[in-house]
Amino acid sequence: MKSLIALLCLLSTILSLAPEGNAGPPNVILIISDDQGFPDYGFMGGKNVRTPRIDKLAAGSLLYTRGYTLPVCSPSLATLLTGHYPHVHGITGNDLGKPGAGRARLTGRLLKHALLLPKALSAAGYLTFQTDKLWNTTFSEVGFTAGMTGTVGRHGGAGLKVGREGLKPIY
Amino acid sequence: MISSKTRAKEKPFFVWYAPLLPHDPLTPPERLLAKYRGQGPTPAAEKYYAMVEWFDETCGKLDDYLAKDQLTENTVTL
Numbered sequence: 573m574k575s576l577i578a579l580l581c582l583l584s585t586i587l588s589l590a591p592e593g594n595a596g597p598p599n600v601i602l603i604i605s606d607d608q609g610f611p612d613y614g615f616m617g618g619k620n621v622r623t624p625r626i627d628k629l630a631a632g633s634l635l636y637t638r639g640y641t642l643p644v645c646s647p648s649l650a651t652l653l654t655g656h657y658p659h660v661h662g663i664t665g666n667d668l669g670k671p672g673a674g675r676a677r678l679t680g681r682l683l684k685h686a687l688l689l690p691k692a693l694s695a696a697g698y699l700t701f702q703t704d705k706l707w708n709t710t711f712s713e714v715g716f717t718a719g720m721t722g723t724v725g726r727h728g729g730a731g732l733k734v735g736r737e738g739l740k741p742i743y
Numbered sequence: 744m745i746s747s748k749t750r751a752k753e754k755p756f757f758v759w760y761a762p763l764l765p766h767d768p769l770t771p772p773e774r775l776l777a778k779y780r781g782q783g784p785t786p787a788a789e790k791y792y793a794m795v796e797w798f799d800e801t802c803g804k805l806d807d808y809l810a811k812d813q814l815t816e817n818t819v820t821l
Contacts (some may be wrong), residue, residue: 653759
């Protein structure tokens with residue numbers, strides 16, 4: 573998760589860089605896997621799976637070799653959105669209420685943060701597009717200019733089809 | 744999303760791509776599952792391996808798209 577804090581620093585650095593030539597501010601794609609074991613990539617030395625495309629990206633990338641994620645989904649996503657650890661952002665587990673209690677309390681904790689990654693990028697003039705997983709909130713609440721995932725079902729509804737049913741919504 | 748809207752508005756883009764591919768439900772295509780059958784400790788593990796490769800394929804498609812549209816140089820992929 574340290575890498576994710578570094579990520580926010582990195583993004584702020586990117587946005588502050590003077591554009592070279594006519595290129596303008598860089599586009600950014602954030603790829604997040606889910607429930608994937610950290611050894612299960614070729615570039616991590618994994619032998620059980622084949623990940624040639626991610627390995628190729630990794631070969632040309634800076635690797636945060638001491639970055640750690642959180643053990644479950646919702647706190648990890650909240651950290652990506654806010655840049656804070658769970659003891660600060662307040663999303664300390666996936667299901668903090670009694671079954672059926674709803675997620676309003678968690679949504680409130682998340683949205684009280686003034687700095688949210690998509691909101692900041694949208695304010696900086698980016699078109700920001702959300703697909704697939706996003707918990708406790710909707711794409712519009714956290715400031716994406718467009719997106720697909722809401723609060724339907726456990727994981728968010730229509731946006732979850734991207735990847736399994738093609739990437740057309742992205743390009 | 745990337746090409747039509749961003750080009751039209753001449754704005755940079757940010758894409759959040761967080762697929763649940765290695766995540767339940769494990770529904771890999773047969774062409775990928777066939778590669779891993781008999782290779783894992785359990786049938787469920789073999790399905791998971793195939794889902795990981797499926798995720799990898801989609802990342803490759805995104806990368807190919809960027810290259811095709813000459814967006815690679817000005818795009819940071821995290």
